[in-house]
Amino acid sequence: MRFTRDDRLLFIGDSVTDTGRDRADPTSLGDGYVRMIAEALPFPATVVNKGVNGHRVHDLEARWATDVLALTPSVVTILIGINDTWRRxxxxxxxxxxxxxASLDRILTLAEEKCAARLFVMTPFLLPAAPQQxxxxxxxxxxxxxxxRTATAHGATVVRxxxxxxxxxxxxxxxxxAPDGVHPSPLGHGVIARAWLAAAGMGAPSSP
Structure with missing residues (x-):
């Protein structure tokens, strides 16, 4: 997939995306996979992190207009779902x-219709740290x-x-x-970043 300097790449999700970003600073990328991807791009690009700790898919839908559509991104990456499971x-x-x-389908549809955004959908994950997990x-x-299913229906690039x-x-x-099974270590974030870059055609996945 080709990107240009004019692209705006927006990443949205929960704490796995947030990673301590400064929400008062729109350029803050946090300390996880989003920053790693931005640093690995072969050219300067506008990268935006809109992860929020603890969020589930309905939280993303509630802030989709302000945090996604208003910024008119050309590429949207979403990683959501583990908190929908965890809260149970x-x-x-x-x-x-x-x-x-249904909620995921609605927000992806809006990103396509309002922004004509190219979509990346990342699968939620769990590496059990305790038997109950x-x-x-x-x-x-x-x-x-x-x-x-939803990613396929929208023709999104899937990141497993x-x-x-x-x-x-x-x-x-x-x-x-992921010491607690959910939140990646720097090593884990590196795996996620490489998986995204490989799906985007910017390098094959490799061992950390």
Whole structure:
């Protein structure tokens, strides 16, 4: 996929995207995969980070007009879903997969219609750090399937973040990539960044 200096690349999601960005500074990219991608681009480009800790897909939909459409990005990358699963297990707050999928479909449609944006959709992931997290897959696996269906329906570029991290975990161990199972270490963020760059045609995925 070709990018130009005129492109505006916007990344949106939850804490995995946020990574401590300064929300008072629109140029702040945080300390995770978004910054790594920006630094790896072969030319200066406008990169925007709109991740917010704790957000689920309905939170993204609520701020889509201001945080995405108003900025007229030419490329939108979305990584969402793990909190939709997590809240079921720590707070008993459900995010039914059909409703999740419908919300994701609506926001991708708006990005296409209002911005003519090229879409990247990253799969949510989990590297269980405790035995009880293994049960989360009963909720997360169908959610990943919903993400893949929606991405395919929109012709989005799919980034299999989940598979890239699983492959890396075989070499490095899950705890080295995401100590709590959800939030990546710098090593984990590097895996995510390389997966995105490979999907964008800017390099093959490689071991961290």
């Amino acid at each position: 297990y720590d707070r008993g707050v459900l995010s039914p997969v059909p409703e999740f999928e 293994e049960t989360w897959f009963e909720d997360l696996t169908p959610r990943i399937d919903a993400v893949l 973040t989940d598979l890239a991290l699983l492959r890396a975990a075989e070499e490095h161990g899950a705890a080295a990539l």
